[in-house]
Amino acid sequence: MTIEEDDQRTSRRRRSSSSRDLERYAGLFAERTKVMTSSAMRDLMAITERPEVISLAGGLPDTSTFPVESFREIMEDIAQESLARALQYGPTEGHAAIYECIATVMAQEGTRVDADDLIVTTGGQQVIDLVCKTFIDPGDVIVAEAPTYPGAISSFNAYQADVVQIEVDADGMRIDLFEEALERLDREGRRPKFVYTIPTFQNPAGVTMSLPRRKRLVEVARERELLLLEDNPYGLLRYEGDPLPTLRSLEGGDFVISLGTFSKILSPGIRLGWAAAPRPVLQKLNMGKQGADLCSSSLSQVFVAAYFAHGSWTEYLDALKELYRRRRDTMLDALAEHLPPEARWTRPEGGLFIWATLPEELDTTDLLARALSHNVAFVPGRGAYLDGRGAASMRLNFSGSSDDDIREGVRRIGEVVREQLDLYRTLTGHRPAAPAADPAPPAEDPDLADVLELPRRERSARRREQG
Amino acid sequence: MSERLRVAVLKGGRSLERQVSLASGARVEDALERLGHEIVGIDVGHDLVERLTAAKPDVAFVALHGRDGEDGTVQELLEVLGIPYTGSGVSACIRCADKVLSKHAMRDEGIATPEFLSFNETAFKELGAADALPAIEEHLGFPLVVKPADQGSSLGIKFAPDAAAVPSALVAAFSYSSKVLLERYVDGRDLAVSILGDEPLPVVEAVLLDREVYDFEARYTIGQTRFECPAEVSDETTRTAQELAVAVHRLLGCSGFSRVDLLCDRATGELVVLEANAVPGLTETSLLPQAADAAGIGFDALVERVVRLALE
Helix, strand or coil: CCHHHHHHHHHHHCCCCCHHHHHHHHHHCCHHHHHCCCCHHHHHHHHCCCCCCEECCCCCCCHHHCCHHHHHHHHHHHHHHCHHHHCCCCCCCCCHHHHHHHHHHHHCCCCCCCHHHEEEECHHHHHHHHHHHHHCCCCCEEEEEECCCHHHHHHHHHCCCEEEEEEEECCEECHHHHHHHHHHHHHCCCCCCEEEECCCCCCCCCCCCCHHHHHHHHHHHHHHCCEEEEECCCCCCECCCCCCCCHHHHHCCCCEEEEEECCCCCCCCCCCEEEECCHHHHHHHHHHHHHHHCCCCHHHHHHHHHHHHHCCHHHHHHHHHHHHHHHHHHHHHHHHHHCCCCCEECCCCECCEEEEECCCCCCHHHHHHHHHHCCEECEEHHHHCCCCCCCCEEEEECCCCCHHHHHHHHHHHHHHHHHHHHHHHHHHCCCCCCCCCCCCCCCCCCCCHHHHHCCHHHHHHHHHHHC | CCCCCEEEEEECCCCCCHHHHHHHHHHHHHHHHHCCCEEEEEECCCCHHHHHHHHCCCEEEECCCCCCCCCCHHHHHHHHHCCCECCCCHHHHHHHHCHHHHHHHHHHHCCCCCCEEEEEHHHHHCCCHHHHHHHHHHHHCCCEEEEECCCCCCCCCEEECCHHHHHHHHHHHHCCCCEEEEEECCCEEEEEEEEECCEECCCEEEEECCCCCCCHHHHHCCCCEEEECCCCCCHHHHHHHHHHHHHHHHHCCCCCEEEEEEEEECCCCCEEEEEEECCCCCCCCCHHHHHHHHCCCCHHHHHHHHHHHHHC
């Protein structure tokens, strides 16, 4: 073959797709990819990264505060003592040194685990993916909260699950509605493969499952032999109130898969998380992980083990909590100042997010377009549901922005909301509408009306009474 | 082929269609590279003039969609800098980007386009246009199509099934633009005729697989839409569609290339023109490249032709 012929072959191979090629690929894609769509929202979200936009849309912890000296010392130690191991493949289940760190973190919340209960994963996200891979056949039912973590929705969709979403209110998942849903499923001869819950400082709603509901959920799980996937990335990021026991510590471990991560308490970039699960489940997760990525980053694991050995992880955590608590308070004040009286929002005791709900005439996906022209961004609520609900809600992150940016960002959002509400009223001929907080809200609306009004003291007292 | 050019590819930018533009731009850069040209890729921002002045390109390929890229803004800058550029000039871009302007031009010329009314925000805020809504709804019927006047990629289009849904639809559309188009609904097949140079390309039909509206998801997700090219319509429909597209292309003053979107009424077979696009998408799922392909013009040849037209 001559050089020219070779070049021609190469350029033919690199020729871009014609409509025939398009069809060829489209015809090959697996069924499960049909629900994996690009979306207008995702493209709008890409624009939120522009430097002049105040983005309250991220879920980013503030990594700019990580102590540089610690990092340098740790990396030097690794270079001296464990470089070969850090750069080598490791066991699928994870390096032994890191199990202690995981146990330490879980113990901080009062949950006991042994090394044999654990598998190390590439971020908490991988746990969701592996659990779906292990349990879901196309069409299987799983239960999640409404709203739920949007990142879990893409996993559920990829495995073609049939997701039943149960509303949350200020005290987390409505367990009464959950039990009703289970009964309904019983009548249809179906049962969920697992229940996915983020009980503490939920992403996106910010709410926390109360102790009575945790107990009831665990009871139901035992009665019906239902698996619970407890996703707990934020449990240690508590700014006020008393910690609640994890589902795992209430239940004992037979029916709870715990999902943990170092992302919010240490660093998301190291991509390190874990699952604690019953042994038979752990085995399947392990096999699934082998097929996915062989093992998580050895370098990250060695780094984390060294970091914990240095002993300052709780200091960093305390610094983060102080920083985030201030930012949360700034955002809550700003919301009270700038959002119209008809808006409602959650008041999380920890975590990274506040969930605001506007009057239902407004659609936050469209509102985002206008917000972007005012250089502010948030996450529209639709992405947290599978069925089109959440259109009037938005998720706001306070951890990733300075206090000034939070104040200014919320001011801009308030401006946009007010403009559109005024326009709506002009169009419908109404004067300012009655407040949306109905004393007996319909079943679909999260009952968030009482969150703002109860002073903290009363809520803790109420919990103590019920607990 | 011919001499090696230095081509500045303008892509990205600040519009809501930024991601689409980046995809178009990337494909254009690949093609230009294969064609042997020198590429200067520019994600347009505040330093655009600086970078263009430094690069001294022979020609600029405008792969920008939406605000600032398709509405004459960047074209005006390129005129001032004396850099030849692809596609339509400033005035044609202004007319195409504003659906209201283009529809008025079409209507005045007797080209069939769905009946419409348009309002900006001040009409509602200052002139009490809300009180005229019942009359508007009576005039245009339901479902009522509500669109932002100057947004692409189907962003912000709402279909209001009844009067109660109209205020929300208007508020949503006004989130994208200060001017809104209200249009009579036509139940029709989605047809697109692209123009290259002065010639119409084969008609493409976008056949929706799982949804009812050719919305954003349908446009840009592979596998959501089946594209028929050439479209399975009668020869007469093809000819008429192409004539209409060329007429609109000329009427609005377009040059280089464009894409005209039409609906073919399912009941009557009548063709109506929706809009003309001055910078058609050039992504994997875009309509112009598929039409060119059906005419035997591969993507590289298409890009080369568009560049050459800019230099004529």
